[in-house]
Amino acid sequence: MDHGKQEPLASKLRPLTLDGFVGQEHLVGKNKPLRKAIEDRKLFSFILWGPPGVGKTTLARIYAGALDARFYELSGVSAGKDDIRRVIDDPNMIDPRPKVLFLDEIHRLNKAQQDFLLPFVESGTITLIGATTENPSFEVVPALLSRSRVFTLKSLIKEELESIVLKSKIKIEKAALEWLVTLANGDARIALTALENARDLYGKVTVDTLKSTFERSFIRFDKKGEEHYDTISAFIKSMRASDADAAIYYLARMLEGGEDPKFIARRMVIFASEDVGLSQSTALVVANEVFRAVEVIGLPEAAINLAHGVAYLANATKDRSAYDALREAQADVRAYGNISIPLRIRNAPTKLMKESGYGVGYEKYSQESFLPDELKGKVYLKKKNKPLEEEK
Numbered sequence: 001m002d003h004g005k006q007e008p009l010a011s012k013l014r015p016l017t018l019d020g021f022v023g024q025e026h027l028v029g030k031n032k033p034l035r036k037a038i039e040d041r042k043l044f045s046f047i048l049w050g051p052p053g054v055g056k057t058t059l060a061r062i063y064a065g066a067l068d069a070r071f072y073e074l075s076g077v078s079a080g081k082d083d084i085r086r087v088i089d090d091p092n093m094i095d096p097r098p099k100v101l102f103l104d105e106i107h108r109l110n111k112a113q114q115d116f117l118l119p120f121v122e123s124g125t126i127t128l129i130g131a132t133t134e135n136p137s138f139e140v141v142p143a144l145l146s147r148s149r150v151f152t153l154k155s156l157i158k159e160e161l162e163s164i165v166l167k168s169k170i171k172i173e174k175a176a177l178e179w180l181v182t183l184a185n186g187d188a189r190i191a192l193t194a195l196e197n198a199r200d201l202y203g204k205v206t207v208d209t210l211k212s213t214f215e216r217s218f219i220r221f222d223k224k225g226e227e228h229y230d231t232i233s234a235f236i237k238s239m240r241a242s243d244a245d246a247a248i249y250y251l252a253r254m255l256e257g258g259e260d261p262k263f264i265a266r267r268m269v270i271f272a273s274e275d276v277g278l279s280q281s282t283a284l285v286v287a288n289e290v291f292r293a294v295e296v297i298g299l300p301e302a303a304i305n306l307a308h309g310v311a312y313l314a315n316a317t318k319d320r321s322a323y324d325a326l327r328e329a330q331a332d333v334r335a336y337g338n339i340s341i342p343l344r345i346r347n348a349p350t351k352l353m354k355e356s357g358y359g360v361g362y363e364k365y366s367q368e369s370f371l372p373d374e375l376k377g378k379v380y381l382k383k384k385n386k387p388l389e390e391e392k
Helices: 033-039 058-066 081-088 111-123 160-166 176-182 188-202 208-216 226-240 244-256 261-281 281-298 303-314 321-336 351-355
Strands: 046-049 069-077 099-104 128-132 149-152
Touching: 033 058, 058 069, 058 099, 058 128, 069 226, 069 351, 081 099, 081 111, 099 226, 111 128, 111 281, 160 176, 160 188, 176 208, 188 208, 208 244, 226 244, 226 261, 244 261, 244 303, 261 281, 261 303, 261 321, 281 303
Parallel strands: 046 128, 046 149, 069 099, 099 128
Antiparallel strands: none
């Protein structure tokens, strides 16, 4: 049988009401917040934050359906202001139903695009449901975030994934089912796609056919799996070794695989202080400006800004003295606890404190160590504190 042109299994099994929804009991269980909002038909904007394949799109559709709303779906990867405006300016004015705009991967919208949404959300022209795999505190502009509730979703547990797979009515061996839910790692979409592909390609679903399916279907950049960490590690280590060619290659690999550019830019800001540090303090300025450019411009053009920043950081001289000093000081804080601060550098806002010796003997430009007595003579920052113009 040719299943190639049929509706994908993950879409076909998508429930229309909460009765068929699996998982997220902390949100949709009895008397839980999202269930109450759906049952009471409460209209408000919210953001669904959680890993892929856990029901964000399904919940958005169930919510819109329960409110009998006009449902519009856009992706932050491809949507622009014109797409959003078409939703807002939908000419069907005689339809009194509320407009619900579902924006998948809302974190992929740049700041200007998110700001564009704000007045329409504020006025109630649209009710916004955003879905994101990234922390909305970092990825959604504060003004938009303050006008939305945030619901945090969790990865599906093994029993929940099994329940979803079995709803498909596709025959699957017990060992294959266990193997599938383990490999899917809490993502129902991955589980159902692999299940469907194994059936369509091989006519049966076994451990072996699933393995073959995964090999064929998942040669891609897995933003949440091992390749995500391997690639970002290779990217950082290439910049650390001043191998600009390798660093730009791994940058391109992440971007082509769909990695969030703001995640890459954040790592570059960290790298600027951790690895370049005092040897070239302008690196932090450059990295911050790259992050800002990614926020404001967005892909695909922001890839150029990222490449510029990567080339700069890779070619910069390296110095980890500030980073190493912090780590050594943190180790001493943990080892010694809150040891006594020398009296002469304590604050003395009251007469009693002054009489007790607080602030006595303090000199602004003293050459004597201000460290606690237990740490006298300790040197955390190994790099000499001299003007940068002398460090050439």
